[in-house]
Amino acid sequence: MLRDVTRVLVAHSLALLSLFVACEEIEVIEKSTCDSMRACRAELPTVMRAIRVSQFGSPDVLQLRENVVVPKPSVNEVLLKVYAAGVNPVETYIRRGNYAMLPNLPYTPGNDAAGVVTAVGSKVKNFKVGDRVFTRSCSGSYAEYTTALEDQVYKLHERLTFSHGASIGVPYRTAHVAIHSRAKARPAETVLVHGASGGVGVASVQLAVAHGMTVLGTAGSDEGMASVQKVGAHHVFNHSSEDYTEKIMEVTGGKGVNVILEMLANVNLAKDLKLLAVGGRVVVIGSRGDISITPRDLMARNSVVIGLGRMGEEEANDAYSAIQSGIALGWITPVVGKVYPLEKAREAQIDVIEGKAKGKMVLTMTESS
Numbered sequence: 001m002l003r004d005v006t007r008v009l010v011a012h013s014l015a016l017l018s019l020f021v022a023c024e025e026i027e028v029i030e031k032s033t034c035d036s037m038r039a040c041r042a043e044l045p046t047v048m049r050a051i052r053v054s055q056f057g058s059p060d061v062l063q064l065r066e067n068v069v070v071p072k073p074s075v076n077e078v079l080l081k082v083y084a085a086g087v088n089p090v091e092t093y094i095r096r097g098n099y100a101m102l103p104n105l106p107y108t109p110g111n112d113a114a115g116v117v118t119a120v121g122s123k124v125k126n127f128k129v130g131d132r133v134f135t136r137s138c139s140g141s142y143a144e145y146t147t148a149l150e151d152q153v154y155k156l157h158e159r160l161t162f163s164h165g166a167s168i169g170v171p172y173r174t175a176h177v178a179i180h181s182r183a184k185a186r187p188a189e190t191v192l193v194h195g196a197s198g199g200v201g202v203a204s205v206q207l208a209v210a211h212g213m214t215v216l217g218t219a220g221s222d223e224g225m226a227s228v229q230k231v232g233a234h235h236v237f238n239h240s241s242e243d244y245t246e247k248i249m250e251v252t253g254g255k256g257v258n259v260i261l262e263m264l265a266n267v268n269l270a271k272d273l274k275l276l277a278v279g280g281r282v283v284v285i286g287s288r289g290d291i292s293i294t295p296r297d298l299m300a301r302n303s304v305v306i307g308l309g310r311m312g313e314e315e316a317n318d319a320y321s322a323i324q325s326g327i328a329l330g331w332i333t334p335v336v337g338k339v340y341p342l343e344k345a346r347e348a349q350i351d352v353i354e355g356k357a358k359g360k361m362v363l364t365m366t367e368s369s
Helices: 003-035 089-096 169-182 201-208 222-230 244-251 265-276 295-301 315-329 342-353
Strands: 047-052 063-069 077-086 111-121 130-136 143-147 153-155 190-195 214-219 235-238 258-263 274-283 304-307 336-341 362-364
Touching: 047 089, 047 201, 047 342, 063 342, 077 130, 077 169, 077 244, 089 342, 111 143, 153 214, 169 201, 169 258, 169 274, 169 315, 190 201, 201 214, 201 222, 201 235, 201 258, 201 315, 201 362, 214 222, 222 235, 222 315, 244 265, 265 274, 265 295, 274 295
Parallel strands: 190 214, 190 258, 214 235, 258 274, 274 304, 336 362
Antiparallel strands: 047 063, 077 111, 077 143, 077 362, 111 130, 130 153
8 A cells, every 4th residue: 555655656756847847848948049039029129219211202201210110130130229320421322212222112221330239040159139239231220229140240349439330331341442442552652532521531541541551631621621630631631622632733742642532523533533643543432423524634644433332242341350450459440420319310311411521420329329
């Protein structure tokens, strides 16, 4: 009888133990599922504020929406809470529908975001929740949350703010590719940054100076000229002045410049061709219309005009490797210009296209950017 009772007790204990183990396994599975995202969805909001564009057109199509669904990262993406978003001229071209590659409507503008990782996909290896990062491409940075592929995300150096981080992507990638890949500029060459006070201009000055080039920069106001000089340009000119091209030729001893990085080719390209030295190169980074040039200006100097639009993946990777190194060593520090709250995105896009940038214009989502 005692043995029978003992058998029953043992069987009952084993059943309880099996149930306990099963519960533990369920708990582990649930925790693992949560860990695969490195954050439980319950901890994240389901909707967010974001700028949405439902039709191409004027700045008025930039609409602030309060109930946009927070995107979910795929297995190889990260979700980040955006603290700052960069504002770039290219985003105005896309908004107007005047760009080679256009997004499907509706869309959230912007690629340059900086913030904190709040969730990661199950196959993401290099980032975890809580990392401070910036992006080079994302699902739209004019928003409180955005997703980005792991290989489009970079750690934000501890000495940089989120606004600094939002100022890195498009400007420094463009500047690096323009100088090194397109113009193939060499140390000791003279580089003219035509329109140097904006985001790409500042980045171009910093990179060219760091690589041993003599840098000339232009701006359209005393304030802009001061900002260009502050980031290291050796000579600064006011391109609103009628005789500024003569002054540039004087500084070069009449030889002209080896490389011109041109931000507004539809206004300046004809003048650029006359400023080039023999074998000189103009890299067209921005243009908003047509212009008439004299081909003989190119022929007489054996010079070339190179367009910079789409970049190859290898070019972009090379650029970001160099940029991260420059940040770590301290010779790259983005210059943040005017800062706007998210709801002022329309004003920011108007200002960036009207040449009011003194450094990189940034949208912020919170006060801790």
